[in-house]
Amino acid sequence: MLSIIIPAYNEAKCVKSAYKVIDSLLRENNIDSEFIFVDDGSQDETYKMITELSDENENITGLHFSRNFGKESAISAGLSAVNGDCAVVIDCDLQHPPEKIIEMYRLWEQGYEIVEGIKKERGKEKKMHSVGAKIFYSVISRMAGFDMANSSDFKLMDRKVVDVLNKMPERGFFRAISYWVGYNKTTVEYDVKMRIDGESKWTTKGLLKYAISNISSYSTAPMQIVTALGCVMLIISIIFGIWALIDKIIGRALEGMTTVIIITIFIGSIVMISLGIIGYYIARIYEEIKGRPKYIISTSVKSKKTANSLK
Ligand code: UDP
Ligand code: MG
Numbered sequence: 001m002l003s004i005i006i007p008a009y010n011e012a013k014c015v016k017s018a019y020k021v022i023d024s025l026l027r028e029n030n031i032d033s034e035f036i037f038v039d040d041g042s043q044d045e046t047y048k049m050i051t052e053l054s055d056e057n058e059n060i061t062g063l064h065f066s067r068n069f070g071k072e073s074a075i076s077a078g079l080s081a082v083n084g085d086c087a088v089v090i091d092c093d094l095q096h097p098p099e100k101i102i103e104m105y106r107l108w109e110q111g112y113e114i115v116e117g118i119k120k121e122r123g124k125e126k127k128m129h130s131v132g133a134k135i136f137y138s139v140i141s142r143m144a145g146f147d148m149a150n151s152s153d154f155k156l157m158d159r160k161v162v163d164v165l166n167k168m169p170e171r172g173f174f175r176a177i178s179y180w181v182g183y184n185k186t187t188v189e190y191d192v193k194m195r196i197d198g199e200s201k202w203t204t205k206g207l208l209k210y211a212i213s214n215i216s217s218y219s220t221a222p223m224q225i226v227t228a229l230g231c232v233m234l235i236i237s238i239i240f241g242i243w244a245l246i247d248k249i250i251g252r253a254l255e256g257m258t259t260v261i262i263i264t265i266f267i268g269s270i271v272m273i274s275l276g277i278i279g280y281y282i283a284r285i286y287e288e289i290k291g292r293p294k295y296i297i298s299t300s301v302k303s304k305k306t307a308n309s310l311k
Contacts, residue, residue, distance in 0.1 A: 001032045001033060001083065002034075002084050002085070002086055002087070002088065002101075002105060003036060003081075003087040004026075004033060004035045004087070004088050005036045005075060005078030005087055005088065006036065006038065006078070006090055006091070006092050007038050007071050007074035007089075007091070008040065008046050008074075008092040009039075009041070009042055009068060009071070009201055010042045010046060010201065011044075011092040011093065012042070012044040012049050012198075013197035013198050014196055015037065015046060015053065017094070017196055017197070018093075019035060019057075021094060021098050022035075022090070022098045023035070023059075025099065025102065026101070029102050031102070031105055033059060033084070034059045034060075034083055034084060034303050034305060035053075035059055035060050035061065035303075036078045036082065037050045037060065037061070037092075038062075038065070038075075039064045040065050040069060040073070041067040041068035041069065042068075047062065047064045050062035054301045054303070059305045060303055061300070061301065061302055061306070062300060063077050063081065063297050063300045064297065064298055064299045065077070065297060065298065066298040069294065072171070072172075072173065072174055072294075075089055075153065075174050076165075076174070076294050077297065079165055080166050082159070083303075084159070085158070085159050086108050086156055086157060087156070087157055087162050088101050088104060088154075088155070088157075089153050089154065089157075089174075090154055094195075094196045095192050095193050095194070095195055096154040096193075097193055101156070103188050104155075105156065107156075107186055111184065112185065113158040113160060113161055114156070114161055114181075114186075115155060115156040115157075115185070115188055116155045116185060116187045116188070117152050117154030117155050117188055117190055118151060118188065119150040119190065119192055120150075120189045121191040121192055129204070132207060132208070132211070136211045137149045137151070140176065140214065140215055140218060140219075143215065143221050146179050148179060151179075152175070153174055153175060155178060157178065158183070160183075161178070161181060161183055164181055165177065170217070171217065171288065172218075173218055176214065216281060216284055220281070222277045222281075223277060223281065225277070226274040226277055226278065229270055230274075233267065233270060240263065
């Protein structure tokens, strides 16, 4: 059985059509399936739509978060409810083309354990977002040590992989963690389509926050940058030190107030930025150490097909 995980945040308009399209496609191809809709604390009627769907169909599981916890948490909740032999994560707005699920499934049947969806075309988005995404992926690819350009959350994973991910307690970046785990991988290219309805949940600020949090959860390189900056400053200070000494010896001291001011504020800013970077990591450690759950499920409907299997 194939489990379809669909995170949904304020997607009342998309839930039913997404189900209809994917379900009929899977039926045509004789693929047994279950659907796990994770309502990420929507304020609209998303959860109502999910419960209606679950009344009409037997293969629907619906989880409703107590508030908005973000897509990463929604995926995480979806993964822990998987009953299938493999699972696909797909967006509710069908920007990920559903026909690719079949292609991914066939590859899984051939023995691949992870089938990554790779964006061929990024679809319509703001210029700033596509430039930002390019920078973000090149930074994170370099840090993580594998090429994640154009990667997405659209992917199929074998049950084994799902179990491994479920055992990881950290608040990771799903896209990167699924690379990190290894396994026998392949990719499927797809074009990002237009949203079927509703609008994107991302703001520029939200994306920036997401990027910083993912880079920090994936790498300690920013801390090494602090060390590197320190070394650069040391070299500069040696040069200036020698210069100042020479000035003193030849009796030209006392001048150079401007240099003193510039150096002081420059060092001050570097120290503050460095403290900020270190402070950010400490905050992340604090977050993890508190051990709060990644999400809170306030209500749920279970699929009748796989009753009592919700953990
Ligand atoms: N989503 C979510 N929680 C959030 C934001 C988004 O579960 O806090 C879901 C959303 O419902 C959709 C998917 O994540 O199914 C992708 O979101 P969106 O289409 O807004 O992002 P974009 O496609 O613009 O990157
Ligand atoms: Mg979308």
